[in-house]
Each structure stands twice: as structure tokens, then as C-alpha cells.
Amino acid sequence: MRPALLLVLWSMVGVAIAAPPGPDAVGEWWTPGFNARVRIDACGDHAVCGRIVWLWDEKPQGIADKTPLVGKLVIDQMKPAEPGLWTGGRLYNPEDGRDYKGSLQLRSDMNLVVSGCVLFVCQTQVWRRADPARCPPVAPP
Numbered sequence: 289m290r291p292a293l294l295l296v297l298w299s300m301v302g303v304a305i306a307a308p309p310g311p312d313a314v315g316e317w318w319t320p321g322f323n324a325r326v327r328i329d330a331c332g333d334h335a336v337c338g339r340i341v342w343l344w345d346e347k348p349q350g351i352a353d354k355t356p357l358v359g360k361l362v363i364d365q366m367k368p369a370e371p372g373l374w375t376g377g378r379l380y381n382p383e384d385g386r387d388y389k390g391s392l393q394l395r396s397d398m399n400l401v402v403s404g405c406v407l408f409v410c411q412t413q414v415w416r417r418a419d420p421a422r423c424p425p426v427a428p429p
Contacts (some may be wrong), residue, residue, distance in 0.1 A: 317416065325343075337363055341358065362390070
């Protein structure tokens, strides 16, 4: 009986290894209002990171970060927690100049839910996938 159980467990591991990868956040995303576009790429050990690659207004008024924003890292070291969900990294908000613990979750192939929290206060945005062929970014890939 013991060898049969081992065989069942081993076959389950084989299925898990052969399973296709989950949905991917890698690509370019529009923030709400199409004010900015963020490119998310693989970085580090199975993590994803995102940089601003385009802004509607290159010097937005009323934000805390006065440094150039194109090229700024705004998603750092988000690691996969389950298919379609990344956690454990940080999100940078140029509007207030602060870092937040955050998560990324694919709602669909075209919608990414970006959530950042400090203590018990969280904010969530839904980003839309961009088509680089239809609207190329200002910053080089």
C-alpha cells in the first residue's frame, strides 16, 4: 500500500511540474485615466518589477516627487503567490513620494488590480493592458 501512495504522490508532482504557467503580468499597462504607462518585466528571482515608460504630462503638477518620472521604478520585487497574484514587493506612489506594501492581481488578461497598503489603509487601482504596437512608449524598451 505504501508504494501505491508514493506512486500517486509522485504522479501529482509530475502533473504540477507539467502544468502550464499561470497568467502573466509582464507587458505594458495604462494607469487610470491613461495618465501614465508602466512596463512590467521579470526581475530578480521569479519577481516582476515595473517602470514608468510614458506620461501624459512629463511634469505633473501637485505631486511630491519632483524628479523625472519616466524611467522611475514604481513596482519592485513582486513575487508570485499563486497564479495571477504577485505579493511581497513594494509599490512607489510618485503623488505622495511614499512606498507601500502591495500586490498585483490579474482580474483578466486585460485588467491588472494594483493594491497598496500602509497599516490598515489600502488603495486599489485597475490598470488596462496597453498595446505597444498601437501606441509606442516614449522611453526605449
